[in-house]
Amino acid sequence: MNDERHDNPVTKTATEPAAVPTPADVLRGAGTAAPGNRGSDGDASAPASAAIRVNLPAFEGPLDLLLHLIQQDEIDITDIPISKITKQYLEMLDLMRELDLEVAGEFLVMAATLMRIKARMLLPPIIEEQEELDPRETLVRQLLEYRRFKDAAKDLERLEADRRLRFERGAPAQLEDPEASELLPVSLFRLLEALKGALARQVPSVVHTINAEPMRIDEAMSLLRENLKTRGRLLFAEMLDLFVTRIEKITAFLGLLELLKLGDVRAAQEDLFGPIYLEFLPATPAIEE
Amino acid sequence: MPNPKQIIESLLFASDAPIGLATLVEVMAGPDKEEIRTLLDEMAIEFEEAQRGVALVEIAGGYQLLSRKECAPWIEKMLRTRRKVRLSRAGLETLAIVAYKQPITKTEIDGIRGVDSSGSLHTLLERNLVLIAGRSKAVGRPLLYATSQEFFQYMGINDLSDLPELKELGSVLEERERAQMELADEDAAPTPVEAGVPEGAA
Numbered sequence: 001m002n003d004e005r006h007d008n009p010v011t012k013t014a015t016e017p018a019a020v021p022t023p024a025d026v027l028r029g030a031g032t033a034a035p036g037n038r039g040s041d042g043d044a045s046a047p048a049s050a051a052i053r054v055n056l057p058a059f060e061g062p063l064d065l066l067l068h069l070i071q072q073d074e075i076d077i078t079d080i081p082i083s084k085i086t087k088q089y090l091e092m093l094d095l096m097r098e099l100d101l102e103v104a105g106e107f108l109v110m111a112a113t114l115m116r117i118k119a120r121m122l123l124p125p126i127i128e129e130q131e132e133l134d135p136r137e138t139l140v141r142q143l144l145e146y147r148r149f150k151d152a153a154k155d156l157e158r159l160e161a162d163r164r165l166r167f168e169r170g171a172p173a174q175l176e177d178p179e180a181s182e183l184l185p186v187s188l189f190r191l192l193e194a195l196k197g198a199l200a201r202q203v204p205s206v207v208h209t210i211n212a213e214p215m216r217i218d219e220a221m222s223l224l225r226e227n228l229k230t231r232g233r234l235l236f237a238e239m240l241d242l243f244v245t246r247i248e249k250i251t252a253f254l255g256l257l258e259l260l261k262l263g264d265v266r267a268a269q270e271d272l273f274g275p276i277y278l279e280f281l282p283a284t285p286a287i288e289e
Numbered sequence: 290m291p292n293p294k295q296i297i298e299s300l301l302f303a304s305d306a307p308i309g310l311a312t313l314v315e316v317m318a319g320p321d322k323e324e325i326r327t328l329l330d331e332m333a334i335e336f337e338e339a340q341r342g343v344a345l346v347e348i349a350g351g352y353q354l355l356s357r358k359e360c361a362p363w364i365e366k367m368l369r370t371r372r373k374v375r376l377s378r379a380g381l382e383t384l385a386i387v388a389y390k391q392p393i394t395k396t397e398i399d400g401i402r403g404v405d406s407s408g409s410l411h412t413l414l415e416r417n418l419v420l421i422a423g424r425s426k427a428v429g430r431p432l433l434y435a436t437s438q439e440f441f442q443y444m445g446i447n448d449l450s451d452l453p454e455l456k457e458l459g460s461v462l463e464e465r466e467r468a469q470m471e472l473a474d475e476d477a478a479p480t481p482v483e484a485g486v487p488e489g490a491a
Contacts, residue, residue, distance in 0.1 A: 060378055060402065060404060061403040062403050063403035104404070106403060110403070142400075142401075149385045149386050152453070153382040155452070156376075156444060159445055159446065160375060160443065161375075162358065162445060163443060166358055166361070166445065167356040167361070167364050168353060168355055168356075169305045
C-alpha cells in the first residue's frame with residue numbers, strides 16, 4: 001500500500017491532516033462526553049467504566065456508513081477515492097470495536113470488498129476482459145440504489161408523522177398509560193434520578209420490631225372510665241382518638257358497649273345524625289375494683 | 290327526507306374505517322358512482338371552507354373523516370394516549386423498498402440494504418403493513434412481500450401512486466438498470482399463490 005492513485009500521496013500512520021474530519025471526529029461529533037482516550041490502541045485506555053456516553057450516528061449497515069463517509073467529504077459518488085474511503089471505513093470499524101460496539105458481519109464483508117476493489121485498482125487492467133469495468137462499478141451502483149431507498153424512507157417517515165396527527169373516530173377513549181404506549185428515550189441520568197427517588201421514598205420504612213401488645217377490653221374500659229370521670233363528657237369521636245390502632249379502637253368500642261350495659265356511661269345525641277356524646281354517670285357506684 | 294350529502298356525512302361519521310365508493314353506491318341506492326364521487330369532492334371542499342375540525346379525506350381506497358392535524362395536541366390530551374410506536378429507521382427503509390419494488394423477496398431487500406432485514410420484515414408483518422403476496426419463481430421459491438391495505442391507512446395515502454416519486458439513479462446507470470430490470474421481469478414473473486395479490490398493488 002505504498003503508491004496510491006488518489007488523494008493521499010503517502011499514508012502516514014501518525015496523524016491525519018487536520019482539515020479532513022476523521023471518523024473519530026464523527027463519532028465524537030456532537031457527543032456530550034466522548035472518551036478522551038483515542039490515541040493508541042484500545043488496550044488499557046479502553047474505558048471499562050460506564051461513564052462514557054457516545055453520540056453515535058446509528059448506521060443501519062455498511063452501505064449507510066459508506067454513504068455517510070462519502071457525503072461528509074462531499075465526494076462524487078461515481079468517482080470514489082477508494083483508498084481514502086477504505087481507510088476511513090476501517091478506522092470507523094476500529095473505533096466501533098474500541099467502543100465495544102458489536103460490529104456486525106456485514107461491516108466486515110464490506111471491508112473486504114473495499115480492500116479487494118482497492119487492490120484491483122492498483123493492478124494494471126487485464127486486457128482481454130470485456131469492456132474493462134471499473135472495479136468500483138458494482139459498489140457504486142449498490143450505493144446509489146441504497147441511497148434512493150434511504151431517501152424514500154425519509155419520505156415515508158414524513159407521511160407517517162403527518163398521519164399520526166390525524167385521528168379517526170373510534171380511537172380508544174380509555175385512559176392509557178402514556179409510558180406504556182409510547183416508548184420515550186430515557187437518559188441514564190433520568191434513570192439514576194428515578195432510582196434515587198425510589199430509594200428516598202424507601203427510607204422511612206426502617207424496620208422496627210414491635211411486640212404486639214394487644215389491649216384487653218377491661219383495660220380499654222378502665223382507660224375510658226378514667227377519661228370520662230375527669231372530663232365528664234366526651235364526643236364519641238374524641239373517645240376513639242384515645243385509641244391508636246384499628247384493633248384498639250375496636251376493643252375500645254366493645255369496652256364502651258360493656259360500659260353502656262353496666263350503666264356506667266350514657267350515650268346521647270342532640271339530634272338525629274348529630275354528634276354522639278358519652279357521659280359518665282357518677283351516680284352508679286363502681287362495681288369492680 | 291335528508292339530502293344525499295347529509296346521508297353521506299352520517300355514514301362517514303358512523304364508520305371508524307374508510308368507506309369505499311362501492312359501499313356508498315350500494316347503501317345510497319340511488320346516485321351512481323360518479324355522482325357520489327362528485328358529492329364527496331364537494332363535501333371535502335365544504336368541510337375545508339367551513340374550517341371544520343374534521344376533514345373528509347381520501348385514504349386507503351376509501352373516504353374517511355379525520356381530525357385536523359392542528360388539533361392533534363388536544364386530542365392527545367383528552368385521550369391521554371399516543372399512537373403506536375413509530376417505525377424505526379431500519380423499518381422505514383425496509384418498508385420503502387417493499388413499497389416501491391413490490392412484490393419483492395427478502396434476499397432482494399437484503400441486497401439493497403446491505404444488511405439482513407429479517408427483524409424489520411417481521412415487525413412490518415406483525416403490524417400488518419406488509420403481507421406475503423405469493424412466491425417467486427426463483428430458486429427455492431422464496432416468499433414475495435408486498436404492502437398491505439393497512440399500509441395506505443398508516444401512511445395516510447390513497448394508493449401507491451400517492452407515494453412520492455422515487456429518485457432516479459445516476460444518469461448513466463439508469464439505462465443499464467432499466468435493461469436489467471426488464472430482463473429480471475421476464476425471468477421472475479411472480480406467481481401469486483396462497484395470499485393473493487394485494488388489492489392495492491398497482
